[in-house]
Amino acid sequence: MLENGGRKDRESFEDGLGAAMKQAGEEFSVAGRPLLDGGVARGRRRTVLRRSAAVTGSVAALAVIGLGGSFVTGGIGSSQNAGEVGGASAELSPVARTLAALLPEGQLSEEPVSGVGATDDRKSAHPSAASVVYDDGHGKAALSVALSRQSPGRPDEGELSCPDSHLTTFEACTATKLKDGSRLVLFKGWEYPDRREDTKRWYADLLTPEGYRISVSEWNAPAEKGAPVSRSTPPLSLDLMKELVGAEEWRPIIASLPEPEKQAPEQPAPRGLSGAVIVDRLTAQLPDGLTVKASGKQETEYAYLVVDDGRGESFVQINVQPDMSDVEGDLFGAGTEVLPDGTKVVTHEGPGEKGGAGVKMRQADAMRPDGFRVVISAFNTANQNEAATRAEPALTLAQLRKIATSKVWLK
Structure with missing residues:
Protein backbone atom coordinates (compact mmCIF):
# COMPACT_ATOMS: atom_id res chain seq x y z
CA MET A 1 0.00 0.00 0.00
CA LEU A 2 1.70 4.26 -0.58
CA GLU A 3 1.12 7.79 -1.75
CA ASN A 4 2.84 11.16 -1.56
CA GLY A 5 2.68 14.66 -3.01
CA GLY A 6 2.81 14.46 -6.79
CA ARG A 7 1.89 15.95 -10.14
CA LYS A 8 -1.82 16.38 -10.65
CA ASP A 9 -3.58 14.19 -13.27
CA ARG A 10 -0.27 12.90 -14.58
CA GLU A 11 1.49 10.56 -12.20
CA SER A 12 -1.16 8.82 -10.14
CA PHE A 13 -0.91 5.20 -9.19
CA GLU A 14 -3.29 4.36 -11.99
CA ASP A 15 -0.78 5.89 -14.42
CA GLY A 16 2.12 4.00 -12.90
CA LEU A 17 0.53 0.61 -12.32
CA GLY A 18 -2.68 0.53 -14.27
CA ALA A 19 -6.27 0.25 -13.21
CA ALA A 20 -5.55 -2.97 -11.34
CA MET A 21 -3.57 -1.26 -8.60
CA LYS A 22 -5.10 -1.74 -5.20
CA GLN A 23 -6.24 0.87 -2.69
CA ALA A 24 -3.19 3.02 -3.16
CA GLY A 25 -4.32 4.12 -6.60
CA GLU A 26 -7.83 4.80 -5.43
CA GLU A 27 -6.78 7.35 -2.88
CA PHE A 28 -5.02 9.74 -5.24
CA SER A 29 -5.43 13.19 -3.74
CA VAL A 30 -6.58 16.40 -5.34
CA ALA A 31 -4.37 19.40 -5.99
CA GLY A 32 -2.99 21.14 -2.97
CA ARG A 33 -2.61 17.99 -0.86
CA PRO A 34 0.16 15.44 -0.81
CA LEU A 35 -0.39 11.85 -1.73
CA LEU A 36 -0.01 10.12 1.59
CA ASP A 37 1.80 6.92 2.58
CA GLY A 38 5.00 7.60 0.73
CA GLY A 39 4.09 6.84 -2.87
CA VAL A 40 5.84 8.04 -5.99
CA ALA A 41 4.89 11.27 -7.71
CA ARG A 42 6.57 10.91 -11.08
CA GLY A 43 7.68 8.25 -13.53
CA ARG A 44 11.28 8.17 -12.39
CA ARG A 45 10.13 6.88 -9.00
CA ARG A 46 8.30 3.82 -10.32
CA THR A 47 10.88 1.41 -8.98
CA VAL A 48 9.61 2.27 -5.50
CA LEU A 49 6.05 1.85 -6.69
CA ARG A 50 6.76 -1.58 -8.12
CA ARG A 51 8.21 -2.65 -4.79
CA SER A 52 5.20 -1.43 -2.85
CA ALA A 53 2.87 -3.05 -5.36
CA ALA A 54 4.41 -6.43 -4.65
CA VAL A 55 3.64 -5.96 -0.97
CA THR A 56 0.19 -4.44 -1.10
CA GLY A 57 -1.19 -5.99 -4.27
CA SER A 58 0.99 -8.72 -5.62
CA VAL A 59 -1.85 -10.23 -7.64
CA ALA A 60 -3.29 -6.94 -8.87
CA ALA A 61 -2.79 -7.74 -12.57
CA LEU A 62 -4.93 -10.88 -12.62
CA ALA A 63 -6.99 -11.76 -15.66
CA VAL A 64 -10.40 -13.38 -15.58
CA ILE A 65 -10.57 -17.07 -16.54
CA GLY A 66 -13.97 -18.07 -17.91
CA LEU A 67 -15.23 -21.35 -16.50
CA GLY A 68 -18.38 -21.75 -18.54
CA GLY A 69 -20.26 -23.11 -15.54
CA SER A 70 -19.38 -24.56 -12.18
CA SER A 256 6.92 -23.25 -19.15
CA LEU A 257 6.68 -19.46 -19.03
CA PRO A 258 9.19 -17.44 -21.06
CA GLU A 259 12.50 -16.94 -19.37
CA PRO A 260 12.75 -13.51 -17.73
CA GLU A 261 14.51 -10.82 -19.68
CA LYS A 262 17.97 -9.99 -18.56
CA GLN A 263 18.01 -7.24 -15.99
CA ALA A 264 18.43 -3.84 -17.59
CA PRO A 265 21.52 -1.84 -16.69
CA GLU A 266 21.05 0.02 -13.45
CA GLN A 267 19.51 3.41 -14.01
CA PRO A 268 21.05 6.59 -12.65
CA ALA A 269 19.91 7.37 -9.13
CA PRO A 270 16.88 9.68 -9.10
CA ARG A 271 17.39 13.29 -8.21
CA GLY A 272 16.36 14.63 -4.85
CA LEU A 273 17.25 14.03 -1.25
CA SER A 274 17.35 10.44 -0.06
CA GLY A 275 14.71 9.31 2.37
CA ALA A 276 17.38 8.70 5.03
CA VAL A 277 18.63 12.29 4.76
CA ILE A 278 15.08 13.62 4.98
CA VAL A 279 14.45 11.60 8.16
CA ASP A 280 17.59 13.02 9.75
CA ARG A 281 16.88 16.63 8.79
CA LEU A 282 13.24 16.46 9.79
CA THR A 283 14.13 14.94 13.17
CA ALA A 284 16.67 17.71 13.79
CA GLN A 285 14.01 20.39 13.21
CA LEU A 286 11.32 19.03 15.51
CA PRO A 287 10.17 21.34 18.30
CA ASP A 288 11.32 20.56 21.82
CA GLY A 289 9.25 18.08 23.77
CA LEU A 290 8.60 15.64 20.92
CA THR A 291 9.86 12.06 21.07
CA VAL A 292 10.25 10.07 17.84
CA LYS A 293 8.49 6.71 18.20
CA ALA A 294 8.88 5.44 14.63
CA SER A 295 10.06 6.50 11.21
CA GLY A 296 9.84 5.39 7.60
CA LYS A 297 11.04 6.53 4.21
CA GLN A 298 11.13 6.01 0.49
CA GLU A 299 14.27 5.76 -1.56
CA THR A 300 14.05 9.51 -2.25
CA GLU A 301 11.86 12.54 -1.58
CA TYR A 302 9.54 11.15 1.12
CA ALA A 303 9.77 10.27 4.80
CA TYR A 304 7.58 10.17 7.89
CA LEU A 305 7.94 10.25 11.65
CA VAL A 306 5.58 9.19 14.41
CA VAL A 307 6.10 11.58 17.31
CA ASP A 308 4.68 11.86 20.82
CA ASP A 309 4.54 14.94 23.04
CA GLY A 310 3.13 13.00 25.98
CA ARG A 311 -0.46 13.31 24.75
CA GLY A 312 -0.44 10.52 22.22
CA GLU A 313 1.22 9.61 18.93
CA SER A 314 1.03 11.88 15.90
CA PHE A 315 1.94 11.01 12.30
CA VAL A 316 4.13 13.57 10.52
CA GLN A 317 5.01 13.16 6.85
CA ILE A 318 7.08 15.25 4.46
CA ASN A 319 7.79 15.42 0.74
CA VAL A 320 10.91 17.19 -0.53
CA GLN A 321 10.62 17.51 -4.33
CA PRO A 322 12.63 19.35 -6.99
CA ASP A 323 11.21 20.55 -10.32
CA MET A 324 7.57 20.99 -9.34
CA SER A 325 6.96 24.33 -11.10
CA ASP A 326 4.45 22.79 -13.49
CA VAL A 327 1.91 22.27 -10.69
CA GLU A 328 2.51 25.58 -8.96
CA GLY A 329 -0.75 27.04 -10.23
CA ASP A 330 -2.71 24.11 -8.87
CA LEU A 331 -1.13 24.22 -5.42
CA PHE A 332 -0.89 27.92 -4.63
CA GLY A 333 -4.05 29.97 -5.00
CA ALA A 334 -6.05 32.08 -2.61
CA GLY A 335 -4.38 32.57 0.76
CA THR A 336 -0.85 32.08 -0.59
CA GLU A 337 1.89 34.06 1.15
CA VAL A 338 4.89 35.20 -0.91
CA LEU A 339 8.16 35.60 1.02
CA PRO A 340 10.83 38.20 0.13
CA ASP A 341 12.88 35.57 -1.74
CA GLY A 342 9.88 34.62 -3.87
CA THR A 343 8.99 31.43 -1.99
CA LYS A 344 5.26 30.74 -1.98
CA VAL A 345 3.72 29.32 1.20
CA VAL A 346 0.22 28.11 1.95
CA THR A 347 -1.18 26.33 5.01
CA HIS A 348 -4.23 24.11 5.33
CA GLU A 349 -6.17 22.62 8.22
CA GLY A 350 -9.03 20.16 7.96
CA PRO A 351 -10.09 16.53 8.10
CA GLY A 352 -7.71 13.72 7.22
CA GLU A 353 -7.85 12.10 3.81
CA LYS A 354 -7.99 8.40 4.68
CA GLY A 355 -11.32 8.12 6.43
CA GLY A 356 -10.19 7.45 10.00
CA ALA A 357 -12.82 8.67 12.45
CA GLY A 358 -12.07 12.13 13.83
CA VAL A 359 -8.70 12.45 12.06
CA LYS A 360 -7.48 16.02 11.60
CA MET A 361 -4.69 17.21 9.33
CA ARG A 362 -2.50 20.31 9.43
CA GLN A 363 -0.28 21.07 6.46
CA ALA A 364 2.26 23.62 5.25
CA ASP A 365 3.29 23.72 1.58
CA ALA A 366 6.22 25.81 0.32
CA MET A 367 7.62 26.21 -3.20
CA ARG A 368 10.71 28.20 -4.10
CA PRO A 369 11.03 30.15 -7.38
CA ASP A 370 12.96 27.28 -9.01
CA GLY A 371 10.16 24.79 -8.31
CA PHE A 372 11.71 23.17 -5.23
CA ARG A 373 8.79 22.09 -3.05
CA VAL A 374 8.55 21.02 0.59
CA VAL A 375 5.15 19.94 1.93
CA ILE A 376 4.73 18.67 5.47
CA SER A 377 1.60 17.38 7.21
CA ALA A 378 0.76 16.35 10.78
CA PHE A 379 -2.18 14.28 12.03
CA ASN A 380 -3.83 13.51 15.35
CA THR A 381 -3.24 9.77 14.94
CA ALA A 382 -0.32 7.46 14.20
CA ASN A 383 -2.18 5.96 11.21
CA GLN A 384 -4.70 7.88 9.13
CA ASN A 385 -6.66 4.73 8.35
CA GLU A 386 -7.54 4.41 12.02
CA ALA A 387 -9.46 6.66 14.40
CA ALA A 388 -7.91 9.74 16.01
CA THR A 389 -5.97 9.02 19.19
CA ARG A 390 -5.52 12.61 20.39
CA ALA A 391 -7.40 15.90 20.12
CA GLU A 392 -5.01 17.74 17.77
CA PRO A 393 -1.88 17.02 15.72
CA ALA A 394 1.35 17.35 17.68
CA LEU A 395 2.67 20.24 15.55
CA THR A 396 1.02 23.62 15.03
CA LEU A 397 0.62 25.26 11.63
CA ALA A 398 3.34 27.74 12.58
CA GLN A 399 5.76 24.95 13.43
CA LEU A 400 4.98 23.13 10.18
CA ARG A 401 5.46 26.36 8.21
CA LYS A 402 8.84 26.90 9.81
CA ILE A 403 10.00 23.42 8.80
CA ALA A 404 8.64 23.72 5.24
CA THR A 405 10.46 27.01 4.63
CA SER A 406 13.71 26.04 6.34
CA LYS A 407 16.88 26.45 4.27
CA VAL A 408 18.13 23.12 5.61
CA TRP A 409 16.36 21.44 2.66
CA LEU A 410 18.51 23.37 0.18
CA LYS A 411 21.81 21.95 1.40
Whole structure:
Protein backbone atom coordinates (compact mmCIF):
# COMPACT_ATOMS: atom_id res chain seq x y z
CA MET A 1 0.00 0.00 0.00
CA LEU A 2 1.70 4.26 -0.58
CA GLU A 3 1.12 7.79 -1.75
CA ASN A 4 2.84 11.16 -1.56
CA GLY A 5 2.68 14.66 -3.01
CA GLY A 6 2.81 14.46 -6.79
CA ARG A 7 1.89 15.95 -10.14
CA LYS A 8 -1.82 16.38 -10.65
CA ASP A 9 -3.58 14.19 -13.27
CA ARG A 10 -0.27 12.90 -14.58
CA GLU A 11 1.49 10.56 -12.20
CA SER A 12 -1.16 8.82 -10.14
CA PHE A 13 -0.91 5.20 -9.19
CA GLU A 14 -3.29 4.36 -11.99
CA ASP A 15 -0.78 5.89 -14.42
CA GLY A 16 2.12 4.00 -12.90
CA LEU A 17 0.53 0.61 -12.32
CA GLY A 18 -2.68 0.53 -14.27
CA ALA A 19 -6.27 0.25 -13.21
CA ALA A 20 -5.55 -2.97 -11.34
CA MET A 21 -3.57 -1.26 -8.60
CA LYS A 22 -5.10 -1.74 -5.20
CA GLN A 23 -6.24 0.87 -2.69
CA ALA A 24 -3.19 3.02 -3.16
CA GLY A 25 -4.32 4.12 -6.60
CA GLU A 26 -7.83 4.80 -5.43
CA GLU A 27 -6.78 7.35 -2.88
CA PHE A 28 -5.02 9.74 -5.24
CA SER A 29 -5.43 13.19 -3.74
CA VAL A 30 -6.58 16.40 -5.34
CA ALA A 31 -4.37 19.40 -5.99
CA GLY A 32 -2.99 21.14 -2.97
CA ARG A 33 -2.61 17.99 -0.86
CA PRO A 34 0.16 15.44 -0.81
CA LEU A 35 -0.39 11.85 -1.73
CA LEU A 36 -0.01 10.12 1.59
CA ASP A 37 1.80 6.92 2.58
CA GLY A 38 5.00 7.60 0.73
CA GLY A 39 4.09 6.84 -2.87
CA VAL A 40 5.84 8.04 -5.99
CA ALA A 41 4.89 11.27 -7.71
CA ARG A 42 6.57 10.91 -11.08
CA GLY A 43 7.68 8.25 -13.53
CA ARG A 44 11.28 8.17 -12.39
CA ARG A 45 10.13 6.88 -9.00
CA ARG A 46 8.30 3.82 -10.32
CA THR A 47 10.88 1.41 -8.98
CA VAL A 48 9.61 2.27 -5.50
CA LEU A 49 6.05 1.85 -6.69
CA ARG A 50 6.76 -1.58 -8.12
CA ARG A 51 8.21 -2.65 -4.79
CA SER A 52 5.20 -1.43 -2.85
CA ALA A 53 2.87 -3.05 -5.36
CA ALA A 54 4.41 -6.43 -4.65
CA VAL A 55 3.64 -5.96 -0.97
CA THR A 56 0.19 -4.44 -1.10
CA GLY A 57 -1.19 -5.99 -4.27
CA SER A 58 0.99 -8.72 -5.62
CA VAL A 59 -1.85 -10.23 -7.64
CA ALA A 60 -3.29 -6.94 -8.87
CA ALA A 61 -2.79 -7.74 -12.57
CA LEU A 62 -4.93 -10.88 -12.62
CA ALA A 63 -6.99 -11.76 -15.66
CA VAL A 64 -10.40 -13.38 -15.58
CA ILE A 65 -10.57 -17.07 -16.54
CA GLY A 66 -13.97 -18.07 -17.91
CA LEU A 67 -15.23 -21.35 -16.50
CA GLY A 68 -18.38 -21.75 -18.54
CA GLY A 69 -20.26 -23.11 -15.54
CA SER A 70 -19.38 -24.56 -12.18
CA PHE A 71 -17.25 -27.55 -11.29
CA VAL A 72 -16.13 -29.49 -8.26
CA THR A 73 -12.67 -28.86 -6.83
CA GLY A 74 -10.19 -31.43 -5.56
CA GLY A 75 -8.15 -30.95 -2.39
CA ILE A 76 -4.92 -29.20 -1.46
CA GLY A 77 -2.04 -31.54 -2.18
CA SER A 78 -4.14 -33.61 -4.60
CA SER A 79 -2.69 -34.23 -8.04
CA GLN A 80 -5.90 -35.49 -9.60
CA ASN A 81 -7.86 -33.31 -11.96
CA ALA A 82 -10.93 -31.54 -10.70
CA GLY A 83 -14.28 -33.11 -11.39
CA GLU A 84 -16.34 -31.30 -13.99
CA VAL A 85 -19.87 -30.10 -14.46
CA GLY A 86 -21.24 -29.13 -17.85
CA GLY A 87 -17.93 -29.62 -19.64
CA ALA A 88 -16.35 -26.67 -17.87
CA SER A 89 -12.96 -28.39 -17.72
CA ALA A 90 -12.44 -28.00 -21.45
CA GLU A 91 -12.26 -24.22 -21.11
CA LEU A 92 -9.86 -24.12 -18.19
CA SER A 93 -6.34 -22.82 -18.47
CA PRO A 94 -3.59 -24.87 -16.81
CA VAL A 95 -3.62 -22.40 -13.92
CA ALA A 96 -7.37 -22.67 -13.31
CA ARG A 97 -7.30 -26.47 -13.72
CA THR A 98 -4.45 -26.77 -11.21
CA LEU A 99 -6.18 -24.41 -8.79
CA ALA A 100 -9.32 -26.52 -8.95
CA ALA A 101 -7.37 -29.67 -8.18
CA LEU A 102 -5.57 -28.12 -5.22
CA LEU A 103 -8.44 -26.38 -3.44
CA PRO A 104 -10.39 -28.15 -0.68
CA GLU A 105 -13.66 -29.71 -1.79
CA GLY A 106 -16.13 -27.18 -3.01
CA GLN A 107 -17.42 -25.56 -6.19
CA LEU A 108 -15.80 -23.01 -8.45
CA SER A 109 -17.92 -20.86 -10.69
CA GLU A 110 -17.51 -18.20 -13.27
CA GLU A 111 -16.48 -14.78 -11.99
CA PRO A 112 -18.30 -11.76 -13.45
CA VAL A 113 -16.27 -10.41 -16.35
CA SER A 114 -14.73 -7.22 -14.96
CA GLY A 115 -11.38 -5.76 -14.08
CA VAL A 116 -8.01 -5.85 -15.77
CA GLY A 117 -7.72 -8.17 -18.73
CA ALA A 118 -11.45 -8.91 -18.87
CA THR A 119 -12.80 -9.37 -22.40
CA ASP A 120 -15.76 -11.05 -24.01
CA ASP A 121 -13.35 -13.64 -25.37
CA ARG A 122 -12.48 -15.48 -22.19
CA LYS A 123 -9.91 -17.63 -23.92
CA SER A 124 -7.75 -14.48 -24.28
CA ALA A 125 -7.25 -14.35 -20.50
CA HIS A 126 -3.66 -14.36 -19.31
CA PRO A 127 -2.25 -17.93 -19.28
CA SER A 128 -0.44 -17.50 -15.97
CA ALA A 129 -3.33 -16.17 -13.88
CA ALA A 130 -6.81 -17.19 -12.81
CA SER A 131 -9.61 -15.48 -10.94
CA VAL A 132 -12.62 -17.49 -9.79
CA VAL A 133 -15.43 -17.67 -7.27
CA TYR A 134 -15.04 -20.53 -4.79
CA ASP A 135 -17.75 -21.91 -2.52
CA ASP A 136 -16.97 -24.45 0.22
CA GLY A 137 -20.56 -24.46 1.41
CA HIS A 138 -20.17 -21.47 3.70
CA GLY A 139 -20.54 -18.67 1.16
CA LYS A 140 -19.01 -17.61 -2.11
CA ALA A 141 -15.56 -16.04 -2.11
CA ALA A 142 -13.40 -14.49 -4.82
CA LEU A 143 -10.03 -16.21 -5.16
CA SER A 144 -7.17 -15.28 -7.48
CA VAL A 145 -3.80 -16.77 -8.33
CA ALA A 146 -0.94 -15.32 -10.39
CA LEU A 147 2.24 -17.08 -11.47
CA SER A 148 5.38 -15.36 -12.72
CA ARG A 149 8.99 -16.08 -13.46
CA GLN A 150 11.76 -13.64 -12.67
CA SER A 151 15.52 -13.58 -12.54
CA PRO A 152 16.94 -15.48 -9.56
CA GLY A 153 18.14 -13.11 -6.90
CA ARG A 154 15.50 -10.54 -7.66
CA PRO A 155 13.78 -8.73 -6.03
CA ASP A 156 15.54 -7.41 -2.97
CA GLU A 157 14.35 -8.35 0.52
CA GLY A 158 12.14 -5.27 0.77
CA GLU A 159 9.87 -6.41 -2.02
CA LEU A 160 8.54 -9.38 -0.09
CA SER A 161 7.86 -7.87 3.29
CA CYS A 162 4.90 -6.82 5.41
CA PRO A 163 3.35 -3.39 4.91
CA ASP A 164 4.29 -0.57 7.23
CA SER A 165 1.75 -0.61 10.05
CA HIS A 166 1.76 3.20 10.19
CA LEU A 167 0.66 3.35 6.55
CA THR A 168 -1.56 0.29 6.19
CA THR A 169 -4.05 -1.20 8.61
CA PHE A 170 -3.98 -4.99 8.74
CA GLU A 171 -4.89 -7.80 11.10
CA ALA A 172 -1.74 -9.91 10.82
CA CYS A 173 1.30 -10.33 8.61
CA THR A 174 4.47 -12.43 8.62
CA ALA A 175 7.43 -12.37 6.24
CA THR A 176 9.76 -15.36 6.57
CA LYS A 177 12.59 -17.12 4.80
CA LEU A 178 11.95 -20.84 4.42
CA LYS A 179 14.48 -23.66 4.73
CA ASP A 180 14.87 -23.96 0.94
CA GLY A 181 15.64 -20.24 0.65
CA SER A 182 12.17 -19.20 -0.51
CA ARG A 183 10.64 -16.01 0.84
CA LEU A 184 7.02 -16.11 1.99
CA VAL A 185 4.60 -13.37 3.02
CA LEU A 186 1.28 -14.25 4.68
CA PHE A 187 -1.13 -11.34 5.12
CA LYS A 188 -4.55 -10.76 6.68
CA GLY A 189 -6.13 -7.40 6.05
CA TRP A 190 -8.93 -5.57 4.30
CA GLU A 191 -9.60 -4.61 0.72
CA TYR A 192 -9.79 -0.98 1.87
CA PRO A 193 -7.26 0.08 4.53
CA ASP A 194 -9.77 2.52 6.05
CA ARG A 195 -12.26 -0.37 6.28
CA ARG A 196 -15.02 1.61 4.61
CA GLU A 197 -16.41 -1.81 3.69
CA ASP A 198 -16.16 -5.12 5.55
CA THR A 199 -14.48 -6.92 2.66
CA LYS A 200 -11.42 -8.78 3.93
CA ARG A 201 -8.42 -9.60 1.77
CA TRP A 202 -5.90 -12.27 2.71
CA TYR A 203 -2.94 -13.24 0.57
CA ALA A 204 0.09 -15.51 0.37
CA ASP A 205 3.10 -14.54 -1.74
CA LEU A 206 5.97 -16.96 -2.34
CA LEU A 207 9.23 -16.42 -4.24
CA THR A 208 11.55 -19.39 -4.71
CA PRO A 209 15.34 -19.25 -5.19
CA GLU A 210 14.79 -20.15 -8.86
CA GLY A 211 12.71 -17.00 -9.33
CA TYR A 212 9.34 -18.79 -9.35
CA ARG A 213 6.65 -16.58 -7.83
CA ILE A 214 3.21 -17.76 -6.75
CA SER A 215 0.72 -15.22 -5.39
CA VAL A 216 -2.76 -16.09 -4.13
CA SER A 217 -5.39 -13.69 -2.78
CA GLU A 218 -8.82 -14.42 -1.35
CA TRP A 219 -11.76 -12.34 -0.17
CA ASN A 220 -14.85 -12.92 1.97
CA ALA A 221 -17.09 -11.76 -0.85
CA PRO A 222 -17.74 -13.06 -4.38
CA ALA A 223 -15.80 -10.10 -5.82
CA GLU A 224 -12.87 -8.01 -4.68
CA LYS A 225 -14.96 -4.83 -4.74
CA GLY A 226 -18.57 -3.89 -5.20
CA ALA A 227 -20.11 -7.10 -3.85
CA PRO A 228 -21.71 -7.59 -0.42
CA VAL A 229 -19.77 -9.66 2.09
CA SER A 230 -20.96 -13.28 1.85
CA ARG A 231 -19.09 -14.83 4.79
CA SER A 232 -17.25 -13.69 7.92
CA THR A 233 -13.76 -14.54 6.65
CA PRO A 234 -12.13 -15.77 3.42
CA PRO A 235 -12.36 -19.55 3.06
CA LEU A 236 -8.70 -20.64 3.39
CA SER A 237 -6.66 -20.26 6.56
CA LEU A 238 -3.17 -18.85 6.20
CA ASP A 239 -1.79 -22.35 6.82
CA LEU A 240 -3.76 -23.62 3.83
CA MET A 241 -2.69 -20.59 1.80
CA LYS A 242 0.94 -21.42 2.59
CA GLU A 243 0.34 -24.99 1.46
CA LEU A 244 -1.39 -23.79 -1.69
CA VAL A 245 1.38 -21.45 -2.88
CA GLY A 246 3.99 -24.07 -2.01
CA ALA A 247 2.36 -26.87 -4.04
CA GLU A 248 4.73 -28.55 -6.50
CA GLU A 249 2.01 -28.54 -9.16
CA TRP A 250 2.71 -24.89 -9.93
CA ARG A 251 6.36 -25.49 -10.81
CA PRO A 252 5.89 -27.04 -14.30
CA ILE A 253 3.51 -24.23 -15.28
CA ILE A 254 5.96 -21.52 -14.23
CA ALA A 255 8.86 -23.37 -15.88
CA SER A 256 6.92 -23.25 -19.15
CA LEU A 257 6.68 -19.46 -19.03
CA PRO A 258 9.19 -17.44 -21.06
CA GLU A 259 12.50 -16.94 -19.37
CA PRO A 260 12.75 -13.51 -17.73
CA GLU A 261 14.51 -10.82 -19.68
CA LYS A 262 17.97 -9.99 -18.56
CA GLN A 263 18.01 -7.24 -15.99
CA ALA A 264 18.43 -3.84 -17.59
CA PRO A 265 21.52 -1.84 -16.69
CA GLU A 266 21.05 0.02 -13.45
CA GLN A 267 19.51 3.41 -14.01
CA PRO A 268 21.05 6.59 -12.65
CA ALA A 269 19.91 7.37 -9.13
CA PRO A 270 16.88 9.68 -9.10
CA ARG A 271 17.39 13.29 -8.21
CA GLY A 272 16.36 14.63 -4.85
CA LEU A 273 17.25 14.03 -1.25
CA SER A 274 17.35 10.44 -0.06
CA GLY A 275 14.71 9.31 2.37
CA ALA A 276 17.38 8.70 5.03
CA VAL A 277 18.63 12.29 4.76
CA ILE A 278 15.08 13.62 4.98
CA VAL A 279 14.45 11.60 8.16
CA ASP A 280 17.59 13.02 9.75
CA ARG A 281 16.88 16.63 8.79
CA LEU A 282 13.24 16.46 9.79
CA THR A 283 14.13 14.94 13.17
CA ALA A 284 16.67 17.71 13.79
CA GLN A 285 14.01 20.39 13.21
CA LEU A 286 11.32 19.03 15.51
CA PRO A 287 10.17 21.34 18.30
CA ASP A 288 11.32 20.56 21.82
CA GLY A 289 9.25 18.08 23.77
CA LEU A 290 8.60 15.64 20.92
CA THR A 291 9.86 12.06 21.07
CA VAL A 292 10.25 10.07 17.84
CA LYS A 293 8.49 6.71 18.20
CA ALA A 294 8.88 5.44 14.63
CA SER A 295 10.06 6.50 11.21
CA GLY A 296 9.84 5.39 7.60
CA LYS A 297 11.04 6.53 4.21
CA GLN A 298 11.13 6.01 0.49
CA GLU A 299 14.27 5.76 -1.56
CA THR A 300 14.05 9.51 -2.25
CA GLU A 301 11.86 12.54 -1.58
CA TYR A 302 9.54 11.15 1.12
CA ALA A 303 9.77 10.27 4.80
CA TYR A 304 7.58 10.17 7.89
CA LEU A 305 7.94 10.25 11.65
CA VAL A 306 5.58 9.19 14.41
CA VAL A 307 6.10 11.58 17.31
CA ASP A 308 4.68 11.86 20.82
CA ASP A 309 4.54 14.94 23.04
CA GLY A 310 3.13 13.00 25.98
CA ARG A 311 -0.46 13.31 24.75
CA GLY A 312 -0.44 10.52 22.22
CA GLU A 313 1.22 9.61 18.93
CA SER A 314 1.03 11.88 15.90
CA PHE A 315 1.94 11.01 12.30
CA VAL A 316 4.13 13.57 10.52
CA GLN A 317 5.01 13.16 6.85
CA ILE A 318 7.08 15.25 4.46
CA ASN A 319 7.79 15.42 0.74
CA VAL A 320 10.91 17.19 -0.53
CA GLN A 321 10.62 17.51 -4.33
CA PRO A 322 12.63 19.35 -6.99
CA ASP A 323 11.21 20.55 -10.32
CA MET A 324 7.57 20.99 -9.34
CA SER A 325 6.96 24.33 -11.10
CA ASP A 326 4.45 22.79 -13.49
CA VAL A 327 1.91 22.27 -10.69
CA GLU A 328 2.51 25.58 -8.96
CA GLY A 329 -0.75 27.04 -10.23
CA ASP A 330 -2.71 24.11 -8.87
CA LEU A 331 -1.13 24.22 -5.42
CA PHE A 332 -0.89 27.92 -4.63
CA GLY A 333 -4.05 29.97 -5.00
CA ALA A 334 -6.05 32.08 -2.61
CA GLY A 335 -4.38 32.57 0.76
CA THR A 336 -0.85 32.08 -0.59
CA GLU A 337 1.89 34.06 1.15
CA VAL A 338 4.89 35.20 -0.91
CA LEU A 339 8.16 35.60 1.02
CA PRO A 340 10.83 38.20 0.13
CA ASP A 341 12.88 35.57 -1.74
CA GLY A 342 9.88 34.62 -3.87
CA THR A 343 8.99 31.43 -1.99
CA LYS A 344 5.26 30.74 -1.98
CA VAL A 345 3.72 29.32 1.20
CA VAL A 346 0.22 28.11 1.95
CA THR A 347 -1.18 26.33 5.01
CA HIS A 348 -4.23 24.11 5.33
CA GLU A 349 -6.17 22.62 8.22
CA GLY A 350 -9.03 20.16 7.96
CA PRO A 351 -10.09 16.53 8.10
CA GLY A 352 -7.71 13.72 7.22
CA GLU A 353 -7.85 12.10 3.81
CA LYS A 354 -7.99 8.40 4.68
CA GLY A 355 -11.32 8.12 6.43
CA GLY A 356 -10.19 7.45 10.00
CA ALA A 357 -12.82 8.67 12.45
CA GLY A 358 -12.07 12.13 13.83
CA VAL A 359 -8.70 12.45 12.06
CA LYS A 360 -7.48 16.02 11.60
CA MET A 361 -4.69 17.21 9.33
CA ARG A 362 -2.50 20.31 9.43
CA GLN A 363 -0.28 21.07 6.46
CA ALA A 364 2.26 23.62 5.25
CA ASP A 365 3.29 23.72 1.58
CA ALA A 366 6.22 25.81 0.32
CA MET A 367 7.62 26.21 -3.20
CA ARG A 368 10.71 28.20 -4.10
CA PRO A 369 11.03 30.15 -7.38
CA ASP A 370 12.96 27.28 -9.01
CA GLY A 371 10.16 24.79 -8.31
CA PHE A 372 11.71 23.17 -5.23
CA ARG A 373 8.79 22.09 -3.05
CA VAL A 374 8.55 21.02 0.59
CA VAL A 375 5.15 19.94 1.93
CA ILE A 376 4.73 18.67 5.47
CA SER A 377 1.60 17.38 7.21
CA ALA A 378 0.76 16.35 10.78
CA PHE A 379 -2.18 14.28 12.03
CA ASN A 380 -3.83 13.51 15.35
CA THR A 381 -3.24 9.77 14.94
CA ALA A 382 -0.32 7.46 14.20
CA ASN A 383 -2.18 5.96 11.21
CA GLN A 384 -4.70 7.88 9.13
CA ASN A 385 -6.66 4.73 8.35
CA GLU A 386 -7.54 4.41 12.02
CA ALA A 387 -9.46 6.66 14.40
CA ALA A 388 -7.91 9.74 16.01
CA THR A 389 -5.97 9.02 19.19
CA ARG A 390 -5.52 12.61 20.39
CA ALA A 391 -7.40 15.90 20.12
CA GLU A 392 -5.01 17.74 17.77
CA PRO A 393 -1.88 17.02 15.72
CA ALA A 394 1.35 17.35 17.68
CA LEU A 395 2.67 20.24 15.55
CA THR A 396 1.02 23.62 15.03
CA LEU A 397 0.62 25.26 11.63
CA ALA A 398 3.34 27.74 12.58
CA GLN A 399 5.76 24.95 13.43
CA LEU A 400 4.98 23.13 10.18
CA ARG A 401 5.46 26.36 8.21
CA LYS A 402 8.84 26.90 9.81
CA ILE A 403 10.00 23.42 8.80
CA ALA A 404 8.64 23.72 5.24
CA THR A 405 10.46 27.01 4.63
CA SER A 406 13.71 26.04 6.34
CA LYS A 407 16.88 26.45 4.27
CA VAL A 408 18.13 23.12 5.61
CA TRP A 409 16.36 21.44 2.66
CA LEU A 410 18.51 23.37 0.18
CA LYS A 411 21.81 21.95 1.40
